[in-house]
Amino acid sequence: MENSPFDLTYQNQGVDGKIIAALERVSQAFRVLLWNESKAYSLSPIQVQVLIFLLHHTEEKRKVSYLANEFNMTKATISDTIKTLEQKTLITKTSETHDTRSYTIHLTPKGQEVAARTSLFAREIQAPIGRMHPADQENLLLSLFDIIRHLNKAGVITLQRMCFTCAYYRPRHGDTEHFCQLLHRNLENMQLRIDCPEHAYAQ
Amino acid sequence: MENSPFDLTYQNQGVDGKIIAALERVSQAFRVLLWNESKAYSLSPIQVQVLIFLLHHTEEKRKVSYLANEFNMTKATISDTIKTLEQKTLITKTSETHDTRSYTIHLTPKGQEVAARTSLFAREIQAPIGRMHPADQENLLLSLFDIIRHLNKAGVITLQRMCFTCAYYRPRHGDTEHFCQLLHRNLENMQLRIDCPEHAYAQ
């Protein structure tokens, strides 16, 4: 065995190195899938992302500044994207608030249709996840939560709507229990949210 | 409890939906980190990726076509990137093979230095992984392997150097054991490679 010419601990492929490499592959897959989907509908990747976001989020989040923050881009970039989407009659703007500087973005019926269809771009990634054992799913999700939580603390990802960054969230018994002050109850691991519509920022 | 105005199974946030969303967040983090690192060294993201790849891979993989396949881009894009890197004296070309159409790319000392430094761009993601329990690391890695294997079969990711797509790989006892015909032995879960230098394609 010692005579093997191959070193099993080759290069930086410790466990964490392997996990990083694997996550990078998955990231690449997302990029490729999103790119393909975009081309299929003659849209840009960011346009598709915006459409999908609009499909799943409420009024107060459907603004230029919010989207810019969400996608780590400048307002200029989003402003441009919105202009294009409007020209394609996929969205409309309404300024129903009393702040006339701002407006809310809405999907047109056509926009909803496109958004619904393109939102399936990740279905290839969903398939193997659906086949996993529930226990493995739970472990995977918790690991990812952990990573994201760290990235959030480190300032890499600025915006979150996950429980751990919410004003209503209270850890109990040293992180093993999760109490939501809005729902007034403990959340199971699988009930923790990554995109909660009621998320409130801690000050 | 039933009176709660909030539906815990809100939107597509079943387990797999949450995992997809989480993976997307991590992907975004990679993008942001890579972008930051690029700007810090006045390079483009793809230039950084190429430099890092060159640092870790051998001769026969350091060619334009291989890189194009690796990063899911056209040869034109890579050709351009290489030209720029050469102008920046970060790489050199040598045509030591007998096929004079092609050449091999080498890092200059300066290129190695930059590559080594930028290769740390993912360290923020590595930190939380390093702190996880070994068992959780193993679960995470196996789950990601599973997803990538599927993406590979589905043709989303064309190129791999992981055991599951290798000509030397033989599953045993229904996927619970992994035999490498090159090493002539079973591999433990944690010995499975995601970027094996000896990977050979199955025909």
Added chain:
DNA sequence: CCACATAGTTAGGAATCCTATCTTTGTGGG
């Protein structure tokens, strides 16, 4: 009411990444 912050737009430019078209070189029948 004036200074300042905030929402969004515009202009201009660097960079990404493509398609399509080339040149050159290797390869495999007939």
Added chain:
DNA sequence: CCCACAAAGATAGGATTCCTAACTATGTGG
């Protein structure tokens, strides 16, 4: 031997991404 074809890479040109910087217009607070 040669001719057709494939394969490696380069080049030109263009659509798109995404930025910075400067701008307009509106809200807010001492």
